[in-house]
Amino acid sequence: MRFLIVEDHPLFREALEGALQMVAPGAEILQAISIDGALEQLSAGAELDLLLLDLSMPGTTGLSGIIRIRKAFPKVPVVIVSGHQDPRIISGALSLGVAGYIFKSSSKQELAQSIGEALQGLVCIPDAYRALRPRRAPSPAHDLLKRLHDLTPQQLRVLEMLKRGLQNKQIAYELKISETTVKVHVSDILRKLNVLSRTKAIVEMSQIDFATLAGEGTTLRRERAQPDQQ
Numbered sequence: 253m254r255f256l257i258v259e260d261h262p263l264f265r266e267a268l269e270g271a272l273q274m275v276a277p278g279a280e281i282l283q284a285i286s287i288d289g290a291l292e293q294l295s296a297g298a299e300l301d302l303l304l305l306d307l308s309m310p311g312t313t314g315l316s317g318i319i320r321i322r323k324a325f326p327k328v329p330v331v332i333v334s335g336h337q338d339p340r341i342i343s344g345a346l347s348l349g350v351a352g353y354i355f356k357s358s359s360k361q362e363l364a365q366s367i368g369e370a371l372q373g374l375v376c377i378p379d380a381y382r383a384l385r386p387r388r389a390p391s392p393a394h395d396l397l398k399r400l401h402d403l404t405p406q407q408l409r410v411l412e413m414l415k416r417g418l419q420n421k422q423i424a425y426e427l428k429i430s431e432t433t434v435k436v437h438v439s440d441i442l443r444k445l446n447v448l449s450r451t452k453a454i455v456e457m458s459q460i461d462f463a464t465l466a467g468e469g470t471t472l473r474r475e476r477a478q479p480d481q482q
Contacts, residue, residue, distance in 0.1 A: 355378055
């Protein structure tokens, strides 16, 4: 079996590695410390039984890290391992079709049990979430998540950089593409998000940041994401 741990904290990478070895002794365990690093390994042909992903890493905004992986590799099963325990945040992650959500505060035995459930095809979620999961109707942020699924992986990267305040020239330099290509991507992003300006796109993106989900009580129902055409 082969797993990929996407986590920037070395001590927790070690803890996850130990839990994986309990579930599948002798398995190959790959590691990445960023979303870009994970996508590089997947693009290189790494076939995975499971990808374990931390939500809070440098270079990611809100749910964009999950979205990028799901868009580029929709068939790779992803389990979130996070310190966020707000049920509304968990619901937001599950709305993107992940295979489960595990608290970082879980013991190694609990981590191993949840990973084992995911490998059996079950959606592993904390017991506390089952009792507290939100019952309200989806918010506007839920509709935005659906629109974000229309973006290509490259457009998601451009959108992240817009959120960071980068101008077209800077985005072109970081992505090693022309400014004209950046302008095309920005136009497509605005069209797909149904907004009139890049400023409005940034405002819309802020609706799915974890701070907003937790602070304003945004509620998202779980809906399995369907594989998108590239």
